[in-house]
Amino acid sequence: MSHDPAVLYPAHLAELQRRTHEALERAGFDHLVVPSGSLHYQVFDDRDYPYAVNPQFKAWLPLTRNPGSWLVVTPGRKPKLIYLQPFDYWHVVPQAPSGYWVEHYDIVVIRTPDEAAAHLPADPARCAILGEPQSALGAYVPNNPAEAIAYLEFHRAYKTPYEVQMMRAATRRGVRAHRAAEAAFRDGRSEFDIHLAYCAAARQDAGELPYNNIVALNQNGAVLHYTELEREAPAQLRSFLIDAGASHHGYACDITRTYAADAGSEFQALIDAVDAAQLKMCDQVRAGNDYKRIHLDAHLALSGILKDFGVIKVTPETALETGVSNVFFPHGIGHGIGLQVHDVAGFAASDRGGSIAKPEGQPYLRLTRELAPGMAVTIEPGVYFIDLLLDGLKQGPHADSVDWARIDRFRPYGGIRIEDDVVCTEAAPINLTRDGFAEAA
Template sequence: MRTQTIATHYADHLQVLQQRAAEALRRCQRDHLVIPSGTLHLRAFDDLDYPYAVNPQFKAWLPLTNAPGSWLGITPGQRPRLIFLQPHDYWHTVPREPDGYWAEQFDITIIRTPEDALAQLPPDASRCAILGEPQSALGEFTPDNPPAAVAYLEYQRAFKTPYEIAMMAAANRTAARGHRAAERAFRAGSSEFGIHLAYCQATGQDANDLPYGNIIALNQHAAILHYMTQDRLPPKPLHSFLIDAGADHGGYAADVTRTYSAHEDDFAALITAVDAAQQALAARVRPGLDYRQLHLDAHLALAGVLHEAGVLRVGAEEAVARGVSRAFFPHGLGHGIGLQVHDVAGFAASAEGGTIAKPDGHPFLRLTRTLQPGMTVTIEPGIYFIDMLLDELKAAGNADAVDWNRVDAFKPCGGIRIEDDVVCTDGAPINLTREAFAEA
């Protein structure tokens, strides 16, 4: 049923992309949109390739994530063309010939060498808007990424079609399976590396498939926001576990974080309080809401949690006004998500470009736009006990706002982050992550 839902929505998704492509071409005064899938290229001073990553502009059109050397040709009023590289090669796995629900929507030409694409592309490269990285250049077809076209397409990408939402829902279901397996491994006493392997096994995805590197943090490692070292031995004693790990489905990402305590203790109660605050923030995702305001409100909510837990001696409003909350919640509330984990145009003022500024004192917020139906965002508040930031808090004259004995009690646990992927609709939001966990 879910595959049928994705397939049913795909034709409408393609029609939306055709309309966007026509407008992008009008804005840059070109006739054709040409999109390379991206290529493999060698590491410096080495004979091994960097891991392949498909061009996001390419995978917006079709769920092909392993098709290096292929091209898309889009001309308004015509069926889109896929020029698919399927080389004669016995050294490597050759990409399978395109099939499935999406393939019937394309005119597909199979080529055997990258250079064969030249005969299939439009005759005049100067009339093409070519979207890609420099390494994809082929003959006269050098990616030029016309700013007017790119700004328009990236701005519109924030508005997800039903097909895209279904793809992200599937990615979240995969991630939820991984998170359940990771929690079981944590409860069984596994190391960070062991938990990572359990996650990859449950999702059926590894480093080259996952949308980002897994953050698997035990104890104080959870205070390192992008911790990726993965110790091979579990710590003793074991206090806590933070996992920030996603999944991919046909090029669309899930981005999910959970935190667990090893015991029924004050840290477990703090996790419960952060989770409640996170769900309240996610429930506020509505059309017309300025995401910057939701971020600022998250500081009030988390400061309230810290005050109730006895960490802060001052009330939430005073803690925010004095900048105390930023020492415990130093990152942004979230970001757009879709074809990329941190989806593009998070600061875009309009389809013509421009930037919506971040709130003063909040340099790490990745989304400043006003929410509208179709936008899909992460909601990921967190509380951390980071020595560097706590030292800065003391140096700024705010030591009196904190009960340092409570801080010392929580430090061995590192920190807490709870993250869901949430769709803005005309009414109540759809929490893709909570739905996936309920199924899992």
């Protein structure tokens, strides 16, 4: 199979047009109209927030820094791009459209945002307009019809070969940055310095990354979304957890790794055990498998590891049933990924709506669908020593399920998370992350 985006893009575009035709029929509209989004300004100030392109827009076009532009899709016609290229000497003006995708669009260049209205369909009432309220232009106000969005978002879970290639390119960038971050950790750098090393290697600043980097040393690894970035390195380096991604043409990678400062330590052995279990979980990303089952199996596997290391005293099944496993693994096994880090329609029962419930006692799982070819998900088991949750366990009826001395041994290390991006296929899964690290090595 070709990995050339120019070769893969026409089939991707044809699939989007097919989905759009069905979505418009279901919602009763003639045109799909998608604004790229607009700049938002801070209250009582003239500073804008970092611009984030409308995901419905970047699904079609590898354009992520073009506020004020519009896409119009009418079944049976060539898609139209209304491309804002303003007269502006305060900022860098977007270059003229170029690249492998240009020939597939009728492109109209406008110089002010208001000029777009003249190139949109004549009757706004016949348009499914997908976007945020701030993107409104006169009578063209986003209406976000539920039937259209339900269909488009449900099928966005199934990545085209073009999209897989975009994610693979994002992964290469993310892997390069992860390797630089590990080197900075080994060099004794602070969280802030490691973050800067990551951005430099990714060649992306914080606003271009798909989410805020989690760069956690020692006990900070016990904070699931730790983004404080301490400026000074701790006196003693014990552990390093980094959850950080990169972007390519609007697609994200999401990678997490954990390291011990001492390769011969018991904490490194715990990391190795979680890593081996995570690889088995990645192999479960196969057509027909229920993602909820992968999540519950992860609880059993991680509880088995904790029992092997003397942290818990009960069986994995008892740990799951009593909620003890949730103390050490308090989040979901993963989520969909693609145009958004936590991609949409994770609970969708069908392309007409409805939702699939989470397993009882597992409130933080972000995906409950059955896996099918083309779906891209993360697999990110974790083991943490979180004071708040441990204190709750200690005060509850299952306090004797654990060895508190063993827990105190691991508390200073914070926690472990290993995360890969995995694509379901007709056969064996594609582990984009492991492929990326193998290629870099």
